[in-house]
Amino acid sequence: MKLLRAEISPHLEAILSQMGVDKAAWDPLLQPSREASQGDLTLPCFPFASILKKAPQAISDDLAEQFPSIEALLNVSSVNGYLNFTANPEWLADSVLSNQVDVGSALKNSGRTGENVLIEHTSANPNGPFHVGRARNAILGDTLVRLHRLHGDDVRAEYYVDDMGKQVGVLAWALENLSEDEVNELLSDREPPSERWLTKADHQRVRWYQAAQVLRKDADEDRKAQIENEIGTLVHASEHGDLGVLESFESAYTPVLDGMLATLSRLGISYDTFTKESRFVVDGTVADLMSTLDALEIAGTADNGAGFLDLGQRGLKGKTEFFYRRGDGSSLYATRDVAYHMWKWGESNRLVNVLGEDHKLQAKQVGLTLEELNQKRPEVLFYSFIKLPEGKMSTRRGNVVFMDDLLEEAHAQASAVVRELRPEYDDEKVAKIAEAVGTAAVRFNIIKVSPEKGFTFRWEEALAFEAGSAPFIMYAHTRACSISKRAGTLPTSPVQCPSVESMPEGLVELLRLMCTHNDVLERSVREQKAHLFALHMLELANAYNGFYRDCPVVRDGEVDGFAFSISEMARELMRSGLEGLGITPIEEM
């Protein structure tokens, strides 16, 4: 709790420096207490024992004895060599009510911190609809964008469009060369596309892509060779910046990308800028980059003229050659990525990328290359893949759960719950709530676990609406909203903080949680760990429920001014926090 730390640090410093322990030694030890029953901040005194030649318990006793009584503290106690500080709930209440806790906004850049950060996420190949495997990137990335904004950073969300290379090449070739009948014929052994998405271009066009993949694998040898040749020519042309080919690629993938973005938009995900990979080929920066790389000390040339850097000399283990130019002189994906990063450094002074764990090696190579060019390397958030219980997802094989289907199902199930719980709501209201709840549950299910953890998608977990899920937090928020609406029409008593003795547990817990809110957000943003904030929001909602249980705001037609103020502050915190997680903070559910 930063607020409390600021209050007690000067006193600790005075006492400890007199005893001969400097701040550098104790400051990092002062940390949040493990258990609420132990207090809010704890200083373990064991490390001082050898310096002071005294038993830890004697030291903490001493410190507790000498610590002055200050307004912010209810109590300082010494237990088993730990010095425990418990905040005074009245002081906590005062901090909350005097706006020491920032509510913030996740929806716009405020520039409060003066930091600007460019977050690149998703950047999925525009070759087919979004499936839940790809969605982890987008949800993680978008949440990071929102949390940085909530924290007060200026953020730009960027989508790097892979508009050249094989994937798009295959799509473009298929659309040009295969008829609808041929596509249906080639995919006859697969499940037919869902009726529901017949008009959505990503679902439609992916069939051409899949059909082409079937042909490339199963056609007779002559046909296969011919296809490879044709696609190869296209890809080659795109990599040399052939504008005609790039244009045909663009008209092939644009409707697909639009469809993908429509799906993401339903999840509340959007981007500020799109940058096309081809841009760096067309404007010549990739060519320039390759000559710069050629001149590096660690550059080498293969027999056929291909260029590489020997990153082994810079500490890379395993395969140390990093190829940046093919034998035919064209660039590779990674080369363009280096160019792209150099450009990004010109746009922002903090770069964050969200990437799947399969990109680790490549990211390392790009990072080392950037350093070789005297550039900084970006911060990268890696995540593990989402699997299905049956195994890995693959667009090519058609073994996927489409995000569109998941969202439809989430909406339908949420809708059924609302109808059961609130039979009096009309259709429009039910639909609105179901959409917010359904998409929130899907997002939260992914955000709440740490990214490096492997993740198996299970319908029943994605669609859980109970404690531990997004609807739980949303529900606490609607309780606060409902109080807010009701209290506005009633007479209100003056804001008078109750004495410590008469404060119920639920109130104290809520105050403590609210006072750590900004701390958790800051750490979450600094370490790029959205799940920490997600779990904190769960605790905040839980604490609000405790407050709701213990502190009636409206009693006998009169509003308790103090309880109402606290409730309002909690409501604001929950609202902005929900927005930070990409959850629509609805007022009724």
Added chain:
RNA sequence: GGGCGUGUAGCACAGCUGGAUAAUGCGUCGGCCUCCUAAGCCGAAGAUCGCGGGUUCGAAUCCUGCCACGCCCGCCA
């Protein structure tokens, strides 16, 4: 074979810059709607923190060996 990551109650998951009784949800068992929305609240049971060594006053956390699982090791993207 090499590199990176993961392994915590029946299931899922937090804690990992070393600190006191390993947090939470689902599931299980029991209780609470004349009172601000019960998508809620209260209580109970449930953990050799993958296994073995080491460092330390103190190890789920650090080091090391082993085991299991995932990802990567293309002049693909």
